[in-house]
Structures are given as structure tokens and as C-alpha cells.
Amino acid sequence: xxxxxxxxxxxxxxxxxxxxxxxxxxxxxxxxxxxxxxxxxxxxxxxxxxxxxxxxxxxxxxxxxxxxxxxxxxxxxxxxxxxxxxxxxxxxxxxxxxxxxxxxxxxxxxxxxxxxxxxxxxxxxxxxxxxxxxxxxxxxxxxxxxxxxxxxxxxxxxxxxxxxxxxxxxxxxxxxxxxxxxxxxxxxxxxxxxxxxxxxxxxxxxxxxxxxxxxxxxxxxxxxxxxxxxxxxxxxxxxxxxxxxxxxxxxxxxxxxxxxxxxxxxxxxxxxxxxxxxxxxxxxxxxxxxxxxxxxxxxxxxxxxxxxxxxxxxxxxxxxxxxxxxxxxxxxxxxxxxxxxxxxxxxxxxxxxxxxxxxxxxxxxxxxxxxxxxxxxxxxxxxxxxxxxxxxxxxxxxxxxxxxxxxxxxxxxxxxxxxxxxxxxxxxxxxxxxxxxxxxxxxxxxxxxxxxxxxxxxxxxxxxxxxxxxxxxxxxxxxxxxxxxxxxxxxxxxxxxxx
Amino acid sequence: xxxxxxxxxxxxxxxxxxxxxxxxxxxxxxxxxxxxxxxxxxxxxxxxxxxxxxxxxxxxxxxxxxxxxxxxxxxxxxxxxxxxxxxxxxxxxxxxxxxxxxxxxxxxxxxxxxxxxxxxxxxxxxxxxxxxxxxxxxxxxxxxxxxxxxxxxxxxxxxxxxxxxxxxxxxxxxxxxxxxxxxxxxxxxxxxxxxxxxxxxxxxxxxxxxxxxxxxxxxxxxxxxxxxxxxxxxxxxxxxxxxxxxxxxxxxxxxxxxxxxxxxxxxxxxxxxxxxxxxxxxxxxxxxxxxxx
Numbered sequence: 001x002x003x004x005x006x007x008x009x010x011x012x013x014x015x016x017x018x019x020x021x022x023x024x025x026x027x028x029x030x031x032x033x034x035x036x037x038x039x040x041x042x043x044x045x046x047x048x049x050x051x052x053x054x055x056x057x058x059x060x061x062x063x064x065x066x067x068x069x070x071x072x073x074x075x076x077x078x079x080x081x082x083x084x085x086x087x088x089x090x091x092x093x094x095x096x097x098x099x100x101x102x103x104x105x106x107x108x109x110x111x112x113x114x115x116x117x118x119x120x121x122x123x124x125x126x127x128x129x130x131x132x133x134x135x136x137x138x139x140x141x142x143x144x145x146x147x148x149x150x151x152x153x154x155x156x157x158x159x160x161x162x163x164x165x166x167x168x169x170x171x172x173x174x175x176x177x178x179x180x181x182x183x184x185x186x187x188x189x190x191x192x193x194x195x196x197x198x199x200x201x202x203x204x205x206x207x208x209x210x211x212x213x214x215x216x217x218x219x220x221x222x223x224x225x226x227x228x229x230x231x232x233x234x235x236x237x238x239x240x241x242x243x244x245x246x247x248x249x250x251x252x253x254x255x256x257x258x259x260x261x262x263x264x265x266x267x268x269x270x271x272x273x274x275x276x277x278x279x280x281x282x283x284x285x286x287x288x289x290x291x292x293x294x295x296x297x298x299x300x301x302x303x304x305x306x307x308x309x310x311x312x313x314x315x316x317x318x319x320x321x322x323x324x325x326x327x328x329x330x331x332x333x334x335x336x337x338x339x340x341x342x343x344x345x346x347x348x349x350x351x352x353x354x355x356x357x358x359x360x361x362x363x364x365x366x367x368x369x370x371x372x373x374x375x376x377x378x379x380x381x382x383x384x385x386x387x388x389x390x391x392x393x394x395x396x397x398x399x400x401x402x403x404x405x406x407x408x409x410x411x412x413x414x415x416x417x418x419x420x421x422x423x424x425x426x427x428x429x430x431x432x433x434x435x436x437x438x439x440x441x442x443x444x445x446x447x448x449x450x451x452x453x454x455x456x457x458x459x460x461x462x463x464x465x466x467x468x469x470x471x472x473x474x475x476x477x478x479x480x481x482x483x484x485x486x487x488x489x490x491x492x493x494x495x496x497x498x499x
Numbered sequence: 500x501x502x503x504x505x506x507x508x509x510x511x512x513x514x515x516x517x518x519x520x521x522x523x524x525x526x527x528x529x530x531x532x533x534x535x536x537x538x539x540x541x542x543x544x545x546x547x548x549x550x551x552x553x554x555x556x557x558x559x560x561x562x563x564x565x566x567x568x569x570x571x572x573x574x575x576x577x578x579x580x581x582x583x584x585x586x587x588x589x590x591x592x593x594x595x596x597x598x599x600x601x602x603x604x605x606x607x608x609x610x611x612x613x614x615x616x617x618x619x620x621x622x623x624x625x626x627x628x629x630x631x632x633x634x635x636x637x638x639x640x641x642x643x644x645x646x647x648x649x650x651x652x653x654x655x656x657x658x659x660x661x662x663x664x665x666x667x668x669x670x671x672x673x674x675x676x677x678x679x680x681x682x683x684x685x686x687x688x689x690x691x692x693x694x695x696x697x698x699x700x701x702x703x704x705x706x707x708x709x710x711x712x713x714x715x716x717x718x719x720x721x722x723x724x725x726x727x728x729x730x731x732x733x734x735x736x737x738x739x740x741x742x743x744x745x746x747x748x749x750x751x752x753x754x755x756x757x758x759x760x761x762x763x764x765x766x767x768x769x770x771x772x773x774x775x776x777x778x779x780x781x782x783x784x785x786x787x788x789x790x791x792x
Contacts, residue, residue: 028616158638166661172633185612354610383610384733385572385617422699431676432695436608438572440733446675462676480608482695 006080006269010087017084021141022182024392026354030403032391037348039084039134040394044068044228045221046344049128050395052121053341058396068228075229079215079222079254080267085133085203086215090253093207101210105217106257111301112308114223119309124337125368127313129345131220139371140200142347143190143360150184188356188380192371211253216265226264235286236261236272242280248272316368323364324495328375328473330358330389331382331409332399336365342397345371349389349398356380357475358389373398375411377475377491382411384438384474412473412491414444414466420488423463427453433477433489434464443470444477444489464489529749529781531756534792535742539722542792543588546718546746549792556716559597561663564604565589566688567720568670568680569618571731572609578725578738580614581670583623585720585744589666590630601630602658605688611635640691647707648777649700654691659712667714667750671721671757673729673737677701678768679761680730681754682717683709683779702773709750709779717753719745721760751780752787759784 020036040046047064051057071078079086117128129135157175160168179185190196206213215222240260241248249256251272255265273281330349333339350358350373357380358373365372373389375382387406390398401409414433418424423431434444446462453459466489473491481487532549534542547553557563567581575582590601603624607614611634615621621632640654659665669685676698677684684701686708687694697704721743725732732738741760747753751774755765765782766772775782 026610026612028612161636161638166658176633354613383572383613385613386610428699429676429701430695430698432698434675435698435730438609438731438733440728440731440737442675442728480695482693482698484693 004270004274006271007090009081010090013082014084014087021138021146021351024348024352025185026352026386026388027180030386030388032352032388035348035352035392036138037346037392037394038063040064040344040346042067043132043134043221043394044071045128045132045224046395048224049118049121049126050342052118053124053126054338060394060396060400071225071228072231073233075232075234075266075268076222076225076264077229077268078225079219080269083133083215083221085137086212086267088137089203089207089212089214092204093211096204096207098207098211099209101213101257102217105209105213108301110217110219110223112305113218114220115301115305116308116312117220119306120313121309121341123310123313124341125313125316126341126343127316127368128220129343130370131218132344132346133214133219133221135344135346136196136199136203138351139192139196139345139347139360142351143193143196144200146184146351147187147189147193150187153178153183154187185354186356190350190359191362192360196371212267215267216254229266229268230264232263233285233287234268234283236263236266237282237284238280242278245278247275247277248281251275313368316366319366319368320363321495325492326374327361327364327369327495328377328412328475328491328493330373330375330398331387331406331411331472331474332390332401333397336369339397340365340369340372342395343372344395344397346394347371347373348392348394349373352388352392353380354386354388355383357382375475375491377478378487379479381475381479382472384476408472410472410494411475412493413468414471414473414475414477414489414491416464416466417486417488417490420483420486421464422483422488423461425488427451427459427461429459429462430482431462431464432480432482434462436476436480438474438476439470439472441467441470443467443472528786528788529747529752530788530790531745531747531749531752532790532792533756534744534746537742539582539584539742539744540588540591542722542742542744543585543718544592545792546744547589547592547716549790550716550746550748553592553596556666557593557596557598557664560599561593561597562600562602562661563593563598563664563666564602564659564662565593565666565668566659566685567603567605567618567620567668568685568688569605569614569620570607570609570688572607572613572617573731573733574617575619576723576735576738577732578670578672578723579730579732580618581620581668581720582722583619585718585722586620586668587623587627589668589718590624590627593664593666594627594629598664599629601627602662603630603632604635604656604658606635606656606691606694637691643711645707645711647710648703650697650704650707653708655708655712656689656691659689664715665713666716666718668718668720670724671719671745671760672725672732673727673761675729677770678763679754679758679770681757681768681771682714682719682750683754683770683774686712686714702769703777705770706774706777706779709774710777714750715748717745717747717750719753719757721745721757724760726761749780749787751775751782752784753780755782755784756787756789 024035042063203214361374390400422428437444478487534546536542571579573579643655674680727737
């Protein structure tokens with residue numbers, strides 16, 4: 001593999017991506033300065049869908065606007081120089097034997113896909129995160145690969161304890177280093193790990209048919225950048241294969257399906273430039289011409305996308321009322337509708353959550369909320385002094401609240417189940433929930449009552465109740481409730497009744 | 500032992516202090532040492548010295564566990580966790596006595612990383628040779644026979660069980676279920692499993708664990724105490740600065756004395772009363788010798 005400038009850039013960005021991914025975690029600081037959300041903030045697809053869905057602009061997406069402008073000037077360079085998923089494909093594609101390209105994938109399919117997603121966003125249903133390449137990659141890492149790596153190391157470390165006992169301490173320094181800088185603090189298994197892996201491996205599988213198959217024929221971000229790149233003032237010359245050589249067809253990963261270079265697929269990797277035996281290739285400023293035949297997301301595509309963008313998301317719209325009350329969103333999220341318009345389903349909030357309170361929802365709010373974060377208090381609660389999820393959220397779907405505001409942000413409301421709660425159900429003292437309640441004035445309080453227990457003995461019982469004005473629904477009470485069958489205190493989401 | 504050695508030993512023990520010799524007879528009263536001052540390193544040292552000095556507890560080559568309360572994600576000023584300067588001074592004393600290794604850990608209720616970090620204890624002990632502040636590891640808990648009144652067995656932390664010396668350093672604070680949380684309850688930090696379970700019979704459960712795992716030295720941190728909304732606190736309104744430390748080898752006596760700081764009577768705290776009934780120490784302060792350091 002020759003190290004061209006684009007390849008070096010790809011590797012640097014991939015390394016940066018992985019480093020940022022690992023640092024998207026609690027490492028002793030309440031604030032995260034840089035996180036992997038940088039890749040989303042510079043993502044024009046996220047920007048465009050956000051604008052369409054919410055009708056507002058947010059400054060956190062300014063880098064995306066810059067990338068938008070740069071892509072108009074330079075073309076689709078993001079795909080050839082930055083995109084970590086593209087880099088991974090470039091790194092593995094040499095090992096995958098190719099058959100013929102899939103006919104049904106070529107053509108305008110990707111524009112129908114992009115158009116559908118964008119029109120759906122315009123009709124207030126933002127599904128872009130499902131297929132955004134960066135989101136897809138982070139989900140595969142967060143939900144599958146990273147926990148697996150953590151689990152493997154952890155099991156190895158536990159195994160060593162079985163072998164060496166306390167002598168394992170001699171190795172503790174090395175493991176501690178890994179634990180502090182590389183591995184997850186605890187190994188959490190996520191729902192939808194399988195689906196995340198499946199989407200990722202499907203993209204790898206597509207490499208069987210042609211190089212950068214996903215990038216060329218499906219990726220909605222790539223398609224959008226291709227549309228912008230079509231207006232690039234830099235033109236690649238010659239604009240077609242030379243009659244005496246034609247090697248570019250071999251060198252070019254994306255844009256030489258036919259004799260003529262497809263500008264919207266040119267990822268500016270400059271491989272053709274570097275490899276040309278005759279030094280004929282150049283990229284020069286030139287006024288863009290009227291769209292040629294290779295570029296034809298014409299009226300039909302737009303109209304079809306408009307229709308499918310309007311209709312298809314309705315397939316995702318069904319919600320079961322009984323699951324709504326368990327749909328607890330991260331702190332600071334005010335309404336589910338607004339949240340879903342902004343969430344890119346990248347999984348960063350779930351990656352960063354120190355108590356592993358957040359999990360991707362599968363069907364709780366219907367298909368529409370697939371992969372969006374929800375709190376499952378029995379598995380993890382929202383840590384009172386932590387406000388990391390709002391900091392790493394690339395779009396502000398989870399607002400970046402100052403700590404003092406986050407402490408008051410309402411996630412839900414805790415409710416006692418007196419059929420299970422020990423002082424009520426079994427006349428035993430407990431109060432574990434009250435003990436853990438982090439609100440300085442305590443949102444769980446109690447009455448002291450003298451009663452006779454079931455054996456006839458007089459007991460002084462402390463019976464807990466919720467002070468509703470103070471409860472934020474952080475979920476620690478549900479998390480620590482020692483009742484084994486089910487938590488005797490549970491957090492419910494506020495679900496407004498329409499009638 | 501030669502006669503000369505025996506005489507030497509008797510002589511040196513006599514020199515070490517009058518009450519120390521008395522302590523050799525089992526019937527002698529429990530001693531509670533109390534120190535007060537704004538220099539927390541100094542009062543830590545003096546409270547230990549008042550009990551006969553650290554060498555009475557820690558011998559050269561010993562592995563010492565110093566178990567603070569760093570169970571909550573709170574900064575030291577909120578009085579939910581043991582003061583880091585007290586911890587540092589204890590660790591220094593142990594090293595001076597020749598401890599091979601000083602281990603500091605707790606099983607926190609909040610996120611372990613945040614609780615450790617914000618307690619300020621890891622930072623205070625950073626850079627000290629042979630002192631470690633490590634996260635507790637699941638595989639090091641071992642089902643241990645207790646044969647107690649309510650707990651027949653429970654998962655306890657092996658590093659706490661195998662240490663030569665166990666020093667318990669709780670902070671004195673309010674607790675709604677138990678009234679106060681002091682030394683008897685500090686032992687919960689070496690318990691694994693579903694700890695909330697023991698709340699239903701916490702007095703006897705704690706006595707069961709404390710009977711099985713001896714705390715050789717108790718130093719109760721009352722440099723500041725949490726008077727309400729414990730054990731989590733979170734508001735400075737509930738914090739009272741006392742600049743005091745209480746030390747003893749008798750956890751019931753230490754707890755009984757600390758209870759007075761809250762204006763309560765020792766017998767009002769069921770955990771202390773039960774611990775006394777179970778033979779873990781003296782609750783009646785009139786039978787305890789209080790030494791001001």
C-alpha cells in the first residue's frame with residue numbers, strides 16, 4: 001500500500017476518530033473538552049437534516065456548515081480524506097475478492113434514499129441517523145466491539161486471578177494502565193448490539209461486489225457530498241479515460257464506472273494523479289458545466305422522494321402507549337418529538353454515561369426511536385453530579401446543561417409499588433432508596449409509624465413516600481431497591497394524555 | 500525467652516506508658532482518644548499517639564487496610580466522605596511504623612470512579628510509595644462463613660480479610676434508617692452482593708460482620724459532621740465543622756462517644772446498642788476512659 005497524502009490523512013483521521021472514541025468517557029473530569037462528536041458537528045448530512053426537521057440552526061453545527069462550503073469548493077474530499085468508515089473499507093477491501101457490481105444498486109438508488117431521508121426530515125421525522133456512516137460506525141463500536149474488547153480483557157484478568165491469586169498484583173500496573181486509558185470501566189452489554197454489528201458487516205459484505213460499494217451507491221452522507229461536489233470549481237482533467245491507457249479505471253476507487261469520470265463520485269483521493277504514468281492528470285479550477293447525464297437526480301427522483309419521504313416514515317410512527325411510560329429520555333430532554341428530530345442515534349451519550357444508565361431503545365417508542373437513548377434505571381441510574389451526555393451530544397438533542405441546571409432536569413417521576421415495598425408489603429424496615437436519594441433535601445421522605453408486624457411484634461416502621469416537587473427521576477432508587485423480584489420503586493416518564 | 504529478654508520487655512512496656520500495661524489485662528476499661536484542632540494531619544497523629552502510637556497496631560512488614568468512607572460522589576466539604584488529609588496522615592503513620600503496603604478502598608454507592616475522585620482521597624495519597632488506592636474488583640469478593648444471627652454467609656472482600664491490620668476510618672454522619680452511620684456501619688464497605696438486603700435487620704447484620712472481621716483501630720472523622728439528610732447530604736447547611744477526631748480499639752465505645760457530638764444518647768442508635776449486646780464493645784461512656792490528645 002503506497003502512502004499517498006490522502007492515505008496519510010485517512011489514517012490520521014481514523015486514529016483521531018478512535019482516540020476520540022475512547023476518550024468519550026468519564027476520566028476523572030466533569031467536563032469533556034474534545035469528544036468524538038466533532039465528527040458529527042462537521043457532518044453536513046446531520047446539519048441539513050437538523051435544519052429541515054427543526055427549522056432552526058444551532059451553532060454547535062457550525063463546523064458542518066463549513067464542511068458544506070468546503071465540499072462545494074473542493075468536492076467530495078471528505079470521503080477520500082477523512083471518513084473513518086471509508087478508511088476502514090479501503091483497508092480491508094484488498095482482502096475481499098470481487099464479483100461483478102450489483103446492477104440494482106447503481107444508478108439513482110442512493111438519491112432516492114437520500115431524498116427520502118431528507119424529505120422525511122422536512123416532514124418532521126428525522127431518520128438520518130439510522131444510515132449516517134459515522135453514526136453507524138460508532139454504534140457498531142459502542143454497542144458491540146468496545147464492550148467485547150473490555151469483556152475479553154476483563155475475563156483474561158479474572159482468569160489470571162484464578163491462576164495467580166494475589167500474585168496477580170505484580171501485573172496490576174500494566175492492567176491499570178489499560179483500564180485507565182483504553183478499556184471501558186465496566187463491560188456493558190447493549191440491546192441491538194446484533195443489529196449494529198449486522199449493519200456494519202453488511203457494509204463490509206458489499207465490498208464483495210465492488211470497491212467502496214457503500215460509499216458509491218448507498219451512503220446518504222456521501223451522496224449529499226457528491227451533490228455538493230458536483231459544483232466543485234476543481235475539475236479533474238482529463239475528464240475521461242485516455243484511449244491509450246485507461247489505467248484510471250483500475251486506480252480509481254469510485255468514479256470511473258464508465259469512460260467518463262463521474263464527478264459526484266470522485267472522492268478526491270488523487271490516486272489517479274499519483275499513479276499516472278504520463279503525468280497527465282491534474283485538478284484545476286474550472287467553471288462547472290451544466291449537469292451531464294451521470295448526474296441526474298432529476299424531477300422524478302425528487303417527486304418520488306417527496307412521496308416516499310412523506311409516506312414511509314408513517315410506517316415507523318406506531319407507538320404502544322404501555323411502553324411510553326418507560327421511555328425515559330436523558331436529562332434535559334424536554335419533549336420526545338423535539339428530541340427525535342435532533343437525535344442522530346450515534347450512541348455517544350450511551351458510551352459516555354458513567355453509570356451505564358442509557359441504552360438504545362429498540363421498540364419502546366415504535367420503530368421511529370430505534371437506537372435512540374433511554375434510561376433503564378434498573379440497570380443504571382443518572383449520576384447526580386454528572387452532565388456528560390449533554391456535552392457529547394453532537395446536535396444538542398440532549399441539551400448541554402450547566403451542572404446546577406442538570407441536577408434539576410426532570411427525567412421522570414419515581415412511584416412506589418406498595419405491593420412490593422418492604423415497609424408496606426412485609427412490615428420490614430428498608431429505606432435503601434431514601435438513603436441513596438441524591439437530592440440534598442431528599443425527594444424520598446418517610447413517615448414513622450408504629451405497627452404490629454405479622455409475627456405480632458410491635459415495630460417502628462419508616463414508610464417512604466415521594467416528594468414529587470423534588471424528584472427528578474434520576475432512577476437511583478429503582479437501581480438500588482433491594483427487592484429481588486422487581487423494583488418496588490420505579491421511574492415513569494411523563495406521558496401527556498391527549499384526551 | 501531468656502530471663503534477660505523477659506526483663507527487658509517488661510521494662511520497655513512500663514516505659515511505654517502506664518495505661519498501656521493495664522491494657523494487657525482484659526478487664527481494663529476501653530479507651531477513647533479525642534483530639535481537636537484545625538491541622539488535620541497533626542490531630543490525626545496525636546489521636547493515634549494518645550492510644551499508644553501507631554506501632555502498637557502496625558508492625559514492620561504488615562499489610563494494612565485503611566478503610567475510609569468514600570462511598571458517595573461528593574466533595575470533602577459536604578461531609579459525606581472521610582477527609583483526605585486524615586487519610587494521608589494515617590497512611591504516613593503506617594509507613595513510618597514499617598508497613599509493607601497500605602491499601603485504601605471502599606465499595607461506593609455512587610459511581611466508583613466519581614466517588615473515589617471527588618472524595619479527594621486518591622489525590623491526597625498520590626505519589627506515596629507503597630500506598631495504593633484501588634477500585635475493588637468483583638473477583639476478589641469471597642463468600643465467607645459468618646454464622647451470625649441473621650447472616651450465615653456473605654461476600655466479603657478478601658484483601659480486607661487477609662490484611663494484618665484493618666483500620667476503619669468512617670466519617671460521623673446522619674442516616675435516616677439507623678440514626679447515625681459510624682464505625683459499626685463502615686464495615687459495609689467490604690461487603691459485596693445485594694447490600695441493601697441487610698437493611699431489614701441491619702443492627703444484627705452489621706454485628707455479624709463486625710464479629711467476623713475485626714477492626715483493629717477505629718478513627719472516626721468528625722472534622723466535620725453531617726447533621727441531617729445523610730448519608731448523602733449535599734448541602735453545606737447540614738454540615739457542622741467540629742475539627743475533631745475520635746480513636747479507639749473499641750468500635751462501640753468510639754461510636755458511643757461520637758453519638759454525643761450529635762446531641763444523641765448512644766443507646767438511641769440501635770446499631771450501637773446491638774453491637775454492645777453482642778459483645779463488640781462498651782456502650783456506657785461512664786465505663787470508658789476518655790483521653791484528650
